[in-house]
Amino acid sequence: MNAAPNDDIILEARNLTKEFKGFVAVKEVNLQVKRGTIHALIGPNGAGKSTVFNLLTKFLTPTRGQILYKGRDITRTKPADIALMGLVRSFQISAVFPHLSVLENVRVALQRPLGTSFHFWKSESTLYDLHDRALELIEAVNLTPWAGHTAAELPYGRKRALEIATTLALDPEVMLLDEPLAGMGHEDIEGTAALIKRVAADRTVLMVEHNLSVVAHLSDTITVLRRGEILAEGPYEVVSKNPQVMEAYMGTGHA
Template identity: 65%
Template sequence: MNKTNYILETKNLFKTFKGFVAVNDVNLKVEEGSIHALIGPNGAGKTTCFNLLTKFHIPSSGSILFKGSDITSLAPAQIANLGIIRSFQISAVFPHLSVLDNVRVALLKNLGIEFSFWRSSKSLNQLNDRAMELLGLVGLEQYADELTVNLPYGRKRVLEIATTLAMSPSLMLLDEPTQGMGHEDVMMVTDLIATVAKGRTVLMVEHNMKVVSTIANKITVLQRGAVLAEGSYSEVSKNPQVLEAYMGSSEEH
């Protein structure tokens, strides 16, 4: 039984690669129902942390707790079954399926049913209402019958969020959700994350400080694999060590 309001915790988490310390004694606490951002310069260890949390890498030492239970030894599929869903795990959308079919495939996975191209359309149709509900939530209902390959880049990333939601996550891990987007798409996805975060917990790696300052409740700053600072945006943005880590540059962030 979890006695705290932290849905995810890491304790003294380390990861080394052939002597290189990529994650260095990270103690992370993600509060349930919050949007928690993981930021830092390139090479700070953010993606490695995500890989450890979803067990694509095995920790060299330390532990990972989810809702108070130790999940350090679990396999990636077991992690996903707990409701810890990382966007790229199921967001490699099928470009030549329709937008609706992409969401239906994700819903099939969530029901524990393997997707088969010979599966009758009738069995897929039972998922239509929920799929359209998810598309409505992310503002893609008008694109339901469109081939995914024809979507603009920003809309494809929005579809990835819809397929992530189809997996019924209690903790969503979003790895740079606005990367490569223009200003308009960035604002659209920022608003969308704030919307879908209601009733869920979001842990996100994000370089865009405008996004982080707008929606993150708490920020953890990594540098060289270690936690450099933690707190609200107003707190970390004034931290001299954080400013030095980013070399005083705000334009690219």
């Protein structure tokens, strides 16, 4: 049975719990992601953030609890089906093809909603439409000079930009980003963070991170996990001053 929808809340977890052979990895997590915001799910290593993310994106099934998308219960819905609803996970399902060009990668992604990656029988005008839309998406992520380069040739930060472009090709209402800033140098972090901010202008973003400082000026709301439970939640100004959060990050180099 679905609850009455709250238009302000687009994605919600209620009492979300995940056990692995008696070990409680996630315990009674209640999370509300507001429409049109960037919401970061963070925590030190072992905090349970990846497990929560995998539950929300349906790559894991909860032991107990409920997940709602736009008021609809999706707790038992398959990942492919929630993607069609507009809830799209990036950097996992949007893996790029290293030996295809940037343009070809985005065109393949645009063809996915049609039911198959390659429609050889489609009219030439349809393929031109995909080509034009692909160029628009490439421009949106600042990859126009790289359009003819293979994905394998791209520097690390630009590969992440390509992955965002292929995710945008699925026209998501909610983008779920799995550590989009991991492994980046300072310059790439700034550029990718700015890109995420830009593409979030007309959609909702939920991202997993372990580094509190890199989401400081990017996120509207930060949820901090520790040992599978929510430790604190709110804007960076509030969360970063929480004594329990400071303790959780003490000595990790991420506070």
